[in-house]
Amino acid sequence: MPAVSKGDGMRGLAVFISDIRNCKSKEAEIKRINKELANIRSKFKGDKALDGYSKKKYVCKLLFIFLLGHDIDFGHMEAVNLLSSNKYTEKQIGYLFISVLVNSNSELIRLINNAIKNDLASRNPTFMCLALHCIANVGSREMGEAFAADIPRILVAGDSMDSVKQSAALCLLRLYKASPDLVPMGEWTARVVHLLNDQHMGVVTAAVSLITCLCKKNPDDFKTCVSLAVSRLSRIVSSASTDLQDYTYYFVPAPWLSVKLLRLLQCYPPPEDAAVKGRLVECLETVLNKAQEPPKSKKVQHSNAKNAILFETISLIIHYDSEPNLLVRACNQLGQFLQHRETNLRYLALESMCTLASSEFSHEAVKTHIDTVINALKTERDVSVRQRAADLLYAMCDRSNAKQIVSEMLRYLETADYAIREEIVLKVAILAEKYAVDYSWYVDTILNLIRIAGDYVSEEVWYRVLQIVTNRDDVQGYAAKTVFEALQAPACHENMVKVGGYILGEFGNLIAGDPRSSPPVQFSLLHSKFHLCSVATRALLLSTYIKFINLFPETKATIQGVLRAGSQLRNADVELQQRAVEYLTLSSVASTDVLATVLEEMPPFPERESSILAKLKRKKGPGAGSALDDGRRDPSSNDINGGMEPTPSTVSTPSPSADLLGLRAAPPPAAPPASAGAGNLLVDVFDGPAAQPSLGPTPEEAFLSELEPPAPESPMALLADPAPAADPGPEDIGPPIPEADELLNKFVCKNNGVLFENQLLQIGVKSEFRQNLGRMYLFYGNKTSVQFQNFSPTVVHPGDLQTQLAVQTKRVAAQVDGGAQVQQVLNIECLRDFLTPPLLSVRFRYGGAPQALTLKLPVTINKFFQPTEMAAQDFFQRWKQLSLPQQEAQKIFKANHPMDAEVTKAKLLGFGSALLDNVDPNPENFVGAGIIQTKALQVGCLLRLEPNAQAQMYRLTLRTSKEPVSRHLCELLAQQF
């Protein structure tokens, strides 16, 4: 028996555990457990009150049974009872049971919270810690609501014990992560920062984690932590190996605290204060120096602890990316590790160097290690280390070493693990394209890729080589010759047949002069592969054949024979059959001229971001391609590869389509919806006897307007009077009136209503939107009895809006009689996503005085929402796909209106999204989906609204494929509740 369990052990528990261990079969175990459960149940139900010890023992047995994987449906109450025991061992078992078997039974939560509250107030540090650990382990919102306000107090109270502070800091961290809205920032935050100065290193260790988390969201509030962290770090790294006593681990002073402090500093830019910065740089140098000193111990623990600090120091140096000297030193240090006998260190050095390679200061230094890294790629036993080596080669690649790196990666590919082949293929393809000095090398490389790892060459890769060959006429002849040679291999990969088929169909004529590759030879070479290929490839080859008929009239008879064969004309596959039939007819019906036109060489592809780069980014997450994206290291790369520079918009390159001709019934390019047609529909809607916005002042308003005649003494009138003709030009319209935003907000979720009203004028709106089009009717009512003159409402597009939204207005009559109303029609087309609404500027003269008014036109991006219904599974899948931090916008806000589910529903529907039922596990929450339709693009949007009636708060989360849209929608919608 272990020494520690003497005296305090629960004998019954030990016996039970032994019994279970002695069970020979699963059945026996279940039998024994059931017996025990029956026993415990009867004890709990029995008349005799159980003493604390028995209760503790039985609850502990239940816990053990649960941990074995069996369900426990009773005993919770007994566990809760243990919480109020004043014996530590009983309390501890109670808290453990609660922490492991979290149960959101509301009745119990109240009791549990009550017990926690008592323990927190007990001033007994042991009990306080138990309670804090329980909150930290459960971390539920209910607990957050109950204790989030108390814990900061405990944390900074002068009389709290150190161990309590440690637990309180991390408990608060957990609550903040779970529900940040519940943790109020306040005067305690400043005191938390000062915990970095605490005497007790354990308190500092816990507090740094809390501060690191808090400062990420509130960097300005915690700025002072930088100088405190630097001075703490400085004291640690400059201390001798024994100074810190308890906190020295294998001769390394406070390794974990150092790492945490270095990570905290990575939340901020380099310190501005020169003294602080100097001190920090000194620290970083000290760490680098110590790495060179002989080890104080041969134990791996010593070197690991020391190197943990070293790697974090290097991370910080890379984060700052401003100290060339340190960057180069870091690189040299990592270079030593590349050949270390510890696999861990080699792995971490490769990983860390990868980020160094993207800094302009250290790129060259990283490159000097190329041979070691290539060697790692060849010899490392652990596949994850080889993968890091491949990553690093990719990151250090530039014009100077591309040929070497690409050829090494190609060689590695022959023996590479299946798991990483596709990634290596992508990397090789990208490097070959990016750093191609001549395109023959590029073509060779890609064909090699297909030869070595054809199965892993994805569509993106071979599409790309076709695009490049099509766009560069200097490489077409070489490409044709090379694929022709490659196809002569007895067994060649189907992707090779595809590339070969396409290239020969386009450029086979360039090598037809050589008798060894005469047209009939080319054809029979391709056709010898035909029967072994899949339908898609055969379809492509048929297109190559018809192109051959145009390129080489002498092959016409042979090819027609092939097309006419029963195996083609009556092929079971409808695609092949259709191609055969259509191509055969085309070749026999069309004149040579027509044929030549239809089968002309493909036009160059529009240059876009390389599809393979896009694919790699998708595989690796954002930033994967960054080393390549920034052309800063290699500005000269523009001459030959310039066309391939990625453009900001990530558009996946459309396939050059196996269908060379476009003969088959391809879906027509998505035509923009005919605006006239849609417009008519809208007109019909409006032509109906729909009620127009109320015009004519209501009695009270009339009363007011009579009391208050239009003010001719308004400053504007004074200024305008001397030059009555000088109506302000359309350029200098005034800023929107102060209420403009508020008025706009009223229309986010609805389309019709009164937009504006004062003593003179009322403006009503009716609008309807469909896809990316909209029509809006504005009704201007003159509320006075005097005619408005020079009445001119215009729509203005501030900033970039012109390119985002097209609004066509019709002119209206320049006079509006007293009590009359004029109507203006606006045709709106959303070209792309936009953030600011257009402005509506209304000017007129009333009683000789010019009046001007600028409003925001109620056209917000959500008007172009098209609701999308989807099943829960699809929703989750899409939600996951939009998981980049910039794709999400979230807002937590107080309810401004009563929280009524029906009203909320109506608002969300009015907002434009579909409401999805049975998606969110919590029925109180709302989940919606829709697509924003613009002419240029569609933006998929997912939203989730979580009301919290108790707190009168909402949490709103938007995820869309475009960052500004997420944020904008989130802001718009958050104002509606």
Added chain:
Amino acid sequence: MIRFILIQNRAGKTRLAKWYMQFDDDEKQKLIEEVHAVVTVRDAKHTNFVEVLAISVADSLSVLQFRNFKIIYRRYAGLYFCICVDVNDNNLAYLEAIHNFVEVLNEYFHNVCELDLVFNFYKVYTVVDEMFLAGEIRETSQTKVLKQLLMLQSLE
């Protein structure tokens, strides 16, 4: 941040499972099996780190965003001590955190063996909570932790 701590034996029996984020029971079981599968096939020539891609977590929307974790592990006799952390966390710091934890267990249980963890499972949780809390390292001083544990041991 630590996502979970697992102690498993070579046969895959769990000796401790401590979770620092919400998983439902099925996911916990899946993770336990996955960790066992990736860790037991590795030997001394391998690193002590395994990147686990795409642990699927579908129970609630808010946790979907965590996808890439790594397991830092170390083997002691027949037991694997595994800590799952975020991909950008410091590998060596957590590797030594495991060792620090094991040394504390060893001292506390006087030459700890697998059976100690079985029979005293409820005490192991206390040791964990002293050293790790809310997914962060709470206390690293072995002296301080042991002093606290012995004090608790003396309480009724």
